[in-house]
Amino acid sequence: MEARAEGTMSYEFVWFKKDLRIHDHAALTHAARHGKVLGLIILEPEWFRSPEFDSSHYVFFSECVLELQEDLRACGVPLLIVTGEAVEALQKVHETYGISQLHSHEETGLFWTYQRDIRVKKWVRTQNIPWFEYRQFGVIRGLKNRDRWAEGRSKILYRPLFRAPNQSWPSEIHPAPPILPTLTDLSLPPSSKRYAQRGGRKTGEKVLATFLEERGKHYLESLSSPSRSVNGCGRVSPYLTWGALSISEILEKVATKKEQLGDHPIHKSWRSSLEHFESRLAWHCHFIQKLESEPEIEFENMNRSFDGMRENEFNQEFFEAWCEGRTGFPIIDAGMRALHQTGWINFRLRATLMSFASYQLWLHWRKPAQFLARQFVDFEPGIHLSQVQMQSGVTGINSIRIYSPKKQALEKDPSGEFIRKYCPELASLPNNDLAEPHHIPPLLGGSLGFIPGENYPNPIVDPEASYHEAKERIFQWHQKSNVRAEAKMVYQKHGSRDRNRRGARS
Numbered sequence: 001m002e003a004r005a006e007g008t009m010s011y012e013f014v015w016f017k018k019d020l021r022i023h024d025h026a027a028l029t030h031a032a033r034h035g036k037v038l039g040l041i042i043l044e045p046e047w048f049r050s051p052e053f054d055s056s057h058y059v060f061f062s063e064c065v066l067e068l069q070e071d072l073r074a075c076g077v078p079l080l081i082v083t084g085e086a087v088e089a090l091q092k093v094h095e096t097y098g099i100s101q102l103h104s105h106e107e108t109g110l111f112w113t114y115q116r117d118i119r120v121k122k123w124v125r126t127q128n129i130p131w132f133e134y135r136q137f138g139v140i141r142g143l144k145n146r147d148r149w150a151e152g153r154s155k156i157l158y159r160p161l162f163r164a165p166n167q168s169w170p171s172e173i174h175p176a177p178p179i180l181p182t183l184t185d186l187s188l189p190p191s192s193k194r195y196a197q198r199g200g201r202k203t204g205e206k207v208l209a210t211f212l213e214e215r216g217k218h219y220l221e222s223l224s225s226p227s228r229s230v231n232g233c234g235r236v237s238p239y240l241t242w243g244a245l246s247i248s249e250i251l252e253k254v255a256t257k258k259e260q261l262g263d264h265p266i267h268k269s270w271r272s273s274l275e276h277f278e279s280r281l282a283w284h285c286h287f288i289q290k291l292e293s294e295p296e297i298e299f300e301n302m303n304r305s306f307d308g309m310r311e312n313e314f315n316q317e318f319f320e321a322w323c324e325g326r327t328g329f330p331i332i333d334a335g336m337r338a339l340h341q342t343g344w345i346n347f348r349l350r351a352t353l354m355s356f357a358s359y360q361l362w363l364h365w366r367k368p369a370q371f372l373a374r375q376f377v378d379f380e381p382g383i384h385l386s387q388v389q390m391q392s393g394v395t396g397i398n399s400i401r402i403y404s405p406k407k408q409a410l411e412k413d414p415s416g417e418f419i420r421k422y423c424p425e426l427a428s429l430p431n432n433d434l435a436e437p438h439h440i441p442p443l444l445g446g447s448l449g450f451i452p453g454e455n456y457p458n459p460i461v462d463p464e465a466s467y468h469e470a471k472e473r474i475f476q477w478h479q480k481s482n483v484r485a486e487a488k489m490v491y492q493k494h495g496s497r498d499r500n501r502r503g504a505r506s
Helices: 026-034 045-049 055-074 086-096 111-126 149-157 201-213 215-222 237-241 247-261 265-293 316-324 330-342 347-358 366-375 381-391 405-412 417-422 442-447 463-478 481-494
Strands: 011-016 037-043 079-083 099-105 131-134
Touching: 011 026, 026 037, 026 099, 026 131, 037 045, 037 055, 037 086, 045 111, 055 079, 055 201, 079 086, 086 099, 086 111, 111 131, 149 247, 149 265, 201 215, 201 237, 201 247, 215 265, 247 265, 265 381, 265 481, 316 330, 316 347, 316 366, 330 347, 330 366, 330 405, 330 417, 347 366, 347 381, 347 405, 366 381, 463 481
Parallel strands: 011 037, 011 099, 037 079, 099 131
Antiparallel strands: none
16 A cells, blocks of 8 residues: 555544444444545454354355445445454555544454454554444443343344445545455365355345245244254344344334234234244344453353363364264254354254263363354354353353253154255164164164164264263252352353343343
């Protein structure tokens, strides 16, 4: 970039991070009220190096950015794309164009983003540049306790939407449209998730529209099924994660749909589905608030009295089998293989995968959490880390859920549709044998050309023994006085106080 001449014009800069839209964008709207706006994307090497990063994240992100660039151009705002460490990138931009004020949304992300923001805060102070950060979710920075959190969240989210600006760019400067680097340009491997959702606001709007027009009618009955949830769930999570859609505009559209349905009894199930969907959006902010209030949960047990429970017993062979979908437990392997291909599975299956790793395999949560983060195209750190700790039983304030792989297969995939799709080597087996193929009678297995341990691996742990041993061990830890005492403090910091919200849990 060429050095900026003294006395030239400076601009309001909007730093886009995980808020890749122009609609209902507080930072963009406020910046346009102060002066001429330039948008900025910083591609940070720290992101690409983080153990939670996957190329599928960049693919989705890129599709959102390309559409954002078009939308910004239509309303008269150029977008700059710079690769490099944030402070260095901002310094170069400031030297070339002049940053009058910096605007962005608050980000509750991984620890590297927290440290990055500290460095940026220091830099803007040295440059005398005001930095305005705006809330994007119902997450409150500097929250002292959760006593009035739900009320504060509602005030943040249930509000009039921000309008996109409309400005004409000064004739004396026309930044050339930037070229977004490809994975190859960034020396990143291609994405392996061939069937992942496509990024971009237009696609997100269509996904939401089809849910509110038709798919959402079967939301409740589809929620726990690994097959039916693919179509029956909202599927807006990646668009929320990367900010192609705002949570406030989704809530507004849900409210409009409920008004259209009215109170007629014929629409009772429809309304119930929408209310449950709204409750999931409330939990979205609830879990992100935990990471905002305690960034250390990225690395440490939420309840520190659980330190040492699993850390020294990590079995690398078990972990690799779990990652690769070859544990010998069909619902577990099918779930993991589905993630490898699509980057998405429903909430129950996510919980089941993490529970299995934590209990039957007795793996400490940190490595599984990083691996799953790379698989989820909708990876949202606050939700992910809170859920991982909850499912692994190290909060002290949540119910212990040790999911039985056999029960989950029989109840959630009774026809075997999901298991057969992602474990095709089991396709010929009868439904009753899909949950535990190692128990198939030899005569039947022979007639089907199926030999346990050859066509499909035998279970890497004994299903019954591992379940009962994990149950005994985790309950022994939960009964310790220091764990119970610490749990009270965890609840004061993170526990939900909104008992009126459907499905409330901590």
